[in-house]
Amino acid sequence: MRNNIGKYAATIAWPVLVTALILLAWELSVRALGIRSIILPPPSVVFETMAQRHDLLFAHLWPSLYLTVLGFVLSVIGGIVVAVLITYSAIVRKGFYPVIVVSQVIPKISIAPLFIVWFGTGTMSSLLLAFLVAFFPMTINAAMGFESIDEDIHRMARTFMGSRWQIFWKIRMPNALPYIFGGMKISITLAIIGVIVSEFVASQEGIGYLIKLAGGLLDTPLMLAAIVALSISGLALYAIIAAAESWAVYWQPPPEAVGVAGG
Amino acid sequence: MRSAVASPPPGLAPGRARGDGAAIVRITALKKTFGDLEAIRQMSFDVGDGEFLSVLGPSGCGKSTLLMMIAGLIDPTAGEIRVQDAKVAGPRREVGVVFQSPVLLPWRTVLQNVLFPIELLKLPRPQYRRRAMELLRMAKIDEYAGLLPRQLSGGMRQRVAICRALVHDPSILLMDEPFSALDAITRDEMAVELQRIWQANRKTVIFVTHSIREAAFLSDRVVVMGRRPATIIDELAIDLPRPRHIAVTEDETFNRLVRHLRKAIEASHAE
Numbered sequence: 451m452r453n454n455i456g457k458y459a460a461t462i463a464w465p466v467l468v469t470a471l472i473l474l475a476w477e478l479s480v481r482a483l484g485i486r487s488i489i490l491p492p493p494s495v496v497f498e499t500m501a502q503r504h505d506l507l508f509a510h511l512w513p514s515l516y517l518t519v520l521g522f523v524l525s526v527i528g529g530i531v532v533a534v535l536i537t538y539s540a541i542v543r544k545g546f547y548p549v550i551v552v553s554q555v556i557p558k559i560s561i562a563p564l565f566i567v568w569f570g571t572g573t574m575s576s577l578l579l580a581f582l583v584a585f586f587p588m589t590i591n592a593a594m595g596f597e598s599i600d601e602d603i604h605r606m607a608r609t610f611m612g613s614r615w616q617i618f619w620k621i622r623m624p625n626a627l628p629y630i631f632g633g634m635k636i637s638i639t640l641a642i643i644g645v646i647v648s649e650f651v652a653s654q655e656g657i658g659y660l661i662k663l664a665g666g667l668l669d670t671p672l673m674l675a676a677i678v679a680l681s682i683s684g685l686a687l688y689a690i691i692a693a694a695e696s697w698a699v700y701w702q703p704p705p706e707a708v709g710v711a712g713g
Numbered sequence: 714m715r716s717a718v719a720s721p722p723p724g725l726a727p728g729r730a731r732g733d734g735a736a737i738v739r740i741t742a743l744k745k746t747f748g749d750l751e752a753i754r755q756m757s758f759d760v761g762d763g764e765f766l767s768v769l770g771p772s773g774c775g776k777s778t779l780l781m782m783i784a785g786l787i788d789p790t791a792g793e794i795r796v797q798d799a800k801v802a803g804p805r806r807e808v809g810v811v812f813q814s815p816v817l818l819p820w821r822t823v824l825q826n827v828l829f830p831i832e833l834l835k836l837p838r839p840q841y842r843r844r845a846m847e848l849l850r851m852a853k854i855d856e857y858a859g860l861l862p863r864q865l866s867g868g869m870r871q872r873v874a875i876c877r878a879l880v881h882d883p884s885i886l887l888m889d890e891p892f893s894a895l896d897a898i899t900r901d902e903m904a905v906e907l908q909r910i911w912q913a914n915r916k917t918v919i920f921v922t923h924s925i926r927e928a929a930f931l932s933d934r935v936v937v938m939g940r941r942p943a944t945i946i947d948e949l950a951i952d953l954p955r956p957r958h959i960a961v962t963e964d965e966t967f968n969r970l971v972r973h974l975r976k977a978i979e980a981s982h983a984e
Contacts, residue, residue: 620829620832
């Protein structure tokens, strides 16, 4: 146990050290070269801005995070439901699944302005875009998880007269869990992107709106403060899912490196 | 629940198909084709209650197909299989199957894996939990009951699979080359263990293997299958006293039986 914690500390120590060095280099070079804050503020100024204007940052962060999480949760539920249909319905598998896979090539972000036309500049557009971009990787991963059960395991369950229902809950579902969590990790990052892009396009609140507003005012420190706050939130959401994964998928040894497919 | 009811008197050799008559599995004019591929041409044999029968044959001769048909997982093309006088038309409760690989569920502990059939068959769990622990003790893996499969060696995992196949107290145990993935030393060990477990439980066993030594060591009777399209080309009773120790494999009697079986298989290849 102590050994595990030691290993964990070692894997954390290096990236933290590298990050600290980058921040230090940034701080020193900005000061040494006399770059103006409007072009690139040093990290100290960014953190100062975050501390001073935390009310403003939080006011815009919450609605964005709320929509992100809501869109994400809907995409997880929707993705799993559709994946079950893909697994059990030949029509859905043969007709819809290929369409879903091919539709992956559409840059869904480009639909954002269309959503504004359809659903207005309110939260509905942001929520739907978050859902849309997060839904596909979720569906595909979950479907892969349900499908990928070993033929021998399936046969074994059949010799013990397992019903479809039993095979789904006792075999397919746990078997799919690692895939579902893999999909969730991709989906949460995409849901954030969906919300932010939608806020860029048209919105009166949200962290995406704040970033755009600060850009318009040439308030670069505020812009960077918002970006950092957003990044930290994204990291926290990802960490929550990763923690839930290692709790739920207890039978798998922790992977050496976490790979995330981008969308 | 009638666990030990049908057991013959202790200390005696279990029954055979020939002699005491009571066949528990009857295979009549069995035929199986997959499209154009003729896997099994024609096959008939009986398995006696409590008998340890090996089906020996070269790789790809249709041994596993035969076993899967007895298990009710595949339908025969023609002919019929009867288990306890009922025609096999699907998986049956009185049959337990051990596959080539252990096929354990990685998210379940050893004990939970052994109890898996109990859940599927909706049998009373507390009662069978005791039985599962007994089986694990008999297989000498009871101390690992709380571990996950990935924490066990290949041999241990296959022992868990054997316990799982026995937990609901089936009358017939079907084993599909269960030790073929294990190393030679573990394999010998497992053969001895299996004999011990079988003697304690008195199940009918149909054991599919391509190992002549394994078949000769374990069985009361060996049925030899020829190459595809398969038929039965030989049948041999193994009258060695039990319990057999691994040293028996060095005896002249044992080696004569092995030679006989080898010749039968070679003859089928020469055709």
